[in-house]
Amino acid sequence: MCDALGIINFEDACVDITGLMDYRPASAISFLGRYRLIDFMLSNMTNSGISQIEVFIKDKPRSLIEHLGNGRQYNINSKRGRLSILYGENRIMSEVYNHDIANFMDNIQYIEEVNKPYVIIAPSYMIYQIDFNEVLKYHAEKNSDVTVIYKSTDNAKEEFIGCDTLSMDKDKRIVAFEKNRGKYKTRNVSLEAYVMTKKLFLELVRKAANTSSLYWFKDILADSCDDLRINGYAFKGTVYCINSLRSYFKANIELRTHAKARELFKEDWPIHTRTNDSAPSQYMPEAKIRGCSIANGCHIEGNVENCVIGRNVIIKRGAVVKNSVILPGAYIGEGAKLDHVIVDKAAIVNHVKKLVGTDDSPIYVKRRDRI
Amino acid sequence: MKQNNMVAMILAGGRGSRLLDLTKKVAKPAVYFGGKYRIIDFPLSNCANSGISVVGVLTQYESVLLNSYVARDHHWGLDARDSGVFVLPPREKDKTGLGLYRGTADAITQNIDFLDQMEAEYVLILSGDHIYKMDYAKMLAHHKANNADATIAVLAVPLKEASRFGIMNTDETDRIIEFEEKPAKPKSNLASMGIYIFNYKTLRKYLTADEKDPNSEHDFGKDIIPAFLRDNKVLTAYRFKGYWKDVGTIDSLWEANMDLLNPDNELDLGDSQWKIYTEDVPTPPQFIGEEAVVENCYINQGCIVNGNVKNSVLFTNVEVGSGAQVVDSVIMPNAVIGEGAKVTRCIVADNVEISPGAVVGHKDSEHIELIAKKRVK
Numbered sequence A: 001m002c003d004a005l006g007i008i009n010f011e012d013a014c015v016d017i018t019g020l021m022d023y024r025p026a027s028a029i030s031f032l033g034r035y036r037l038i039d040f041m042l043s044n045m046t047n048s049g050i051s052q053i054e055v056f057i058k059d060k061p062r063s064l065i066e067h068l069g070n071g072r073q074y075n076i077n078s079k080r081g082r083l084s085i086l087y088g089e090n091r092i093m094s095e096v097y098n099h100d101i102a103n104f105m106d107n108i109q110y111i112e113e114v115n116k117p118y119v120i121i122a123p124s125y126m127i128y129q130i131d132f133n134e135v136l137k138y139h140a141e142k143n144s145d146v147t148v149i150y151k152s153t154d155n156a157k158e159e160f161i162g163c164d165t166l167s168m169d170k171d172k173r174i175v176a177f178e179k180n181r182g183k184y185k186t187r188n189v190s191l192e193a194y195v196m197t198k199k200l201f202l203e204l205v206r207k208a209a210n211t212s213s214l215y216w217f218k219d220i221l222a223d224s225c226d227d228l229r230i231n232g233y234a235f236k237g238t239v240y241c242i243n244s245l246r247s248y249f250k251a252n253i254e255l256r257t258h259a260k261a262r263e264l265f266k267e268d269w270p271i272h273t274r275t276n277d278s279a280p281s282q283y284m285p286e287a288k289i290r291g292c293s294i295a296n297g298c299h300i301e302g303n304v305e306n307c308v309i310g311r312n313v314i315i316k317r318g319a320v321v322k323n324s325v326i327l328p329g330a331y332i333g334e335g336a337k338l339d340h341v342i343v344d345k346a347a348i349v350n351h352v353k354k355l356v357g358t359d360d361s362p363i364y365v366k367r368r369d370r371i
Numbered sequence B: 001m002k003q004n005n006m007v008a009m010i011l012a013g014g015r016g017s018r019l020l021d022l023t024k025k026v027a028k029p030a031v032y033f034g035g036k037y038r039i040i041d042f043p044l045s046n047c048a049n050s051g052i053s054v055v056g057v058l059t060q061y062e063s064v065l066l067n068s069y070v071a072r073d074h075h076w077g078l079d080a081r082d083s084g085v086f087v088l089p090p091r092e093k094d095k096t097g098l099g100l101y102r103g104t105a106d107a108i109t110q111n112i113d114f115l116d117q118m119e120a121e122y123v124l125i126l127s128g129d130h131i132y133k134m135d136y137a138k139m140l141a142h143h144k145a146n147n148a149d150a151t152i153a154v155l156a157v158p159l160k161e162a163s164r165f166g167i168m169n170t171d172e173t174d175r176i177i178e179f180e181e182k183p184a185k186p187k188s189n190l191a192s193m194g195i196y197i198f199n200y201k202t203l204r205k206y207l208t209a210d211e212k213d214p215n216s217e218h219d220f221g222k223d224i225i226p227a228f229l230r231d232n233k234v235l236t237a238y239r240f241k242g243y244w245k246d247v248g249t250i251d252s253l254w255e256a257n258m259d260l261l262n263p264d265n266e267l268d269l270g271d272s273q274w275k276i277y278t279e280d281v282p283t284p285p286q287f288i289g290e291e292a293v294v295e296n297c298y299i300n301q302g303c304i305v306n307g308n309v310k311n312s313v314l315f316t317n318v319e320v321g322s323g324a325q326v327v328d329s330v331i332m333p334n335a336v337i338g339e340g341a342k343v344t345r346c347i348v349a350d351n352v353e354i355s356p357g358a359v360v361g362h363k364d365s366e367h368i369e370l371i372a373k374k375r376v377k
Helices: A038-047 A062-068 A102-104 A108-112 A130-139 A200-212 A217-223 A245-254 B019-022 B043-047 B064-071 B104-109 B112-117 B134-144 B160-165 B200-212 B221-230 B248-258
Strands: A004-009 A052-057 A082-087 A116-122 A146-151 A164-168 A174-179 A187-197 A230-234 A281-283 A286-291 A293-294 A302-307 A318-320 A337-339 A341-343 A363-365 B007-013 B054-059 B084-087 B122-127 B128-132 B151-157 B168-171 B176-181 B190-199 B235-240 B244-246 B287-288 B292-299 B310-316 B326-329 B342-344 B346-348 B369-371
Touching: A004 A038, A004 A302, A038 A052, A038 A116, A052 A062, A052 A102, A062 A082, A062 B342, A082 A102, A102 A108, A102 A200, A108 A116, A108 A200, A116 A130, A116 A200, A130 A146, A130 A187, A130 A230, A146 B221, A174 A217, A174 A230, A174 B112, A187 A200, A187 A217, A187 A230, A187 B084, A200 A217, A230 B128, A245 B151, A245 B221, A281 B007, A286 A293, A341 B043, B007 B104, B007 B134, B019 B176, B019 B248, B019 B369, B043 B122, B054 B064, B064 B084, B104 B112, B104 B122, B104 B200, B104 B221, B122 B134, B122 B200, B128 B190, B134 B235, B151 B221, B168 B292, B176 B235, B190 B200, B190 B235, B200 B221, B244 B248, B248 B310, B248 B346, B342 B346
Parallel strands: A004 A052, A004 A116, A052 A082, A146 A230, A286 A302, A302 A318, A318 A337, A341 A363, B007 B054, B007 B122, B054 B084, B151 B235, B292 B310, B310 B326, B326 B342, B346 B369
Antiparallel strands: A116 A187, A146 A187, A164 A174, A164 A187, A281 B292, A293 B287, B122 B190, B128 B244, B151 B190, B168 B176, B168 B190
8 A cells, every 4th residue: 555646747857759650649659569658657656555546548549548447457456546537628739838737736735635645746758667555655754745756877978867866875865856968978867756744745836837837747846846845765776767769779679688578577566457368379381580579379380589579460471570669469471570669559561671770779660651 | 348248158157177187176167278368258259249247157166266357347348337356156056055066057047046136138159269259149140140049159160070079960050950969870960069048038937847857967968958858949050160279288288279370260350350369467678689590480468478389388487597498388478488498389387487407308209288387497
């Protein structure tokens, strides 16, 4: 039991997963063959015992609503718990005003009426495994007003670009928020996951709305460093920040090996997702597969190396697919050659022409495209 | 949505003792099949896909696992307002006390109150341990079109094997005129699949009479069907074409799994229009390692393969260590094949651990070896 309302926030402009986000919000992007990005944070919440969760959507809601359904797959008691999907109807057409504060304000009654003393707010594009009970405990021990979960990284030149970074005093009190512009190697990066009382959260939301109609929640938090005890909680585990096509590609490719995936998937911490009832995957006698993570329902005849293969993907004879991320339902025809390619859902790559990208700029094949 | 008033009753009480240790703690319908399923997923999914809303499951032998498994009716989508999977093990009764199900027919007789309560018009009797896909709605349409009192699904088997089955002898309109259980000299090759549709009112009368008959074995094949025939009731055969297996032995269970390696197999588990639903286990995808070789395999989610796997079926969360060789085998959920171990022509039961370097099974063995001891050195 966790005495908090869980809020899954949507991403701001620092997340731009080019191509993939044309069709769905970041939270609904397919990840590691059988998941959507949001599954990880939702599973963190329900595994921590949070039973009331509100998911905020900025735009393009279809894919996410379909995936979440009534939330049963996330292991929430269907009477005592609830997964709500909320969005700001008035804002959807107006990009600059469509920020989290506006959406919180539009739905403030639904936040108010949840009978929980705390809120835990987190985005879905940061992938890691965390027990929020530990964070709540720390929050109480430190007598904090707000706890911000952060990750110390020495790879801030490459990763977490555009994310908030924290300046903290010796006591882990946050004195300022800055932006990671990739200038420094070592940074404390905010995972944009915050713990506070619901009362304070609502106060901050209202204050933000009164301060500026362009304010995001992170802006009002940054304004409040002097007035509030905002403390950092160091998260020690593995974090994947999926905020660009490059980082999306890199995270998938890294997690295709069990050795890496093991850091993210713990036996007592299941990552829940919506089942598709696919049959097991079929590997034909002529198939050659090495170093791959593969979801169910696939039919593989070709040569597949170092790839992430999504559900119900078909790879025909003579196809050679290397270092690529193939999303669910894609079809790779006979003899196709792919290297460093992201193939979006249900695309058909029937040809011959070699598609070769690089680690830094993988080629992106659009959803339902035909090549 | 309630689509028709046919109630399915799945007979799931049998042990299947020739499956040896696989059915020591679970009834045969709960035995694993096809990389991620249990056998009973097939009749349950068929019911769901055929638009049947109410399914009773009659359990008896080692029913704890099976009862809790089928009770989670949302796995098959049978959790709408008008639908449900109802677990019906034997129970204590007012006058008769606790009575076990004495036969297939008796299991239904003892649940007449359930069928009354469900306001059944038709009753579909199914077996919980057969692997096949069938649209029972079509069978019901056939039943109605023939104004039948009972319809029996039949499968054409090779005539020389017909003496192993209950054989239906029919006239030119497929009306059943005679039923012979395992005839020495079969007159027809139409074998009963143990799938019946009855008009409930008629069946109810026969069951009530059968209950009082001291000479009855309370069996559909031996007692109820012959009684229908004696009274000149209309029994029609419904011809089924397609994959159908009653896996009675370790060898035949292995064979049925191996059938899936042929991508053109008739069972076609990948058909998105007739999915077989099962328990949803939250596992990561499968990982095929850098040095792994997978050739002609059927592998489920959660597996970690670092060795060589050939002509085999791996169930959920199986681990194959590096240098291990798994050939012509079926490895059930959560089993671990240690590094360098060799597994040939085996069924490895769930949660079994084959120690590194261990060798089990043989490529020339006459029968498939069942490995069910929790740890094999």
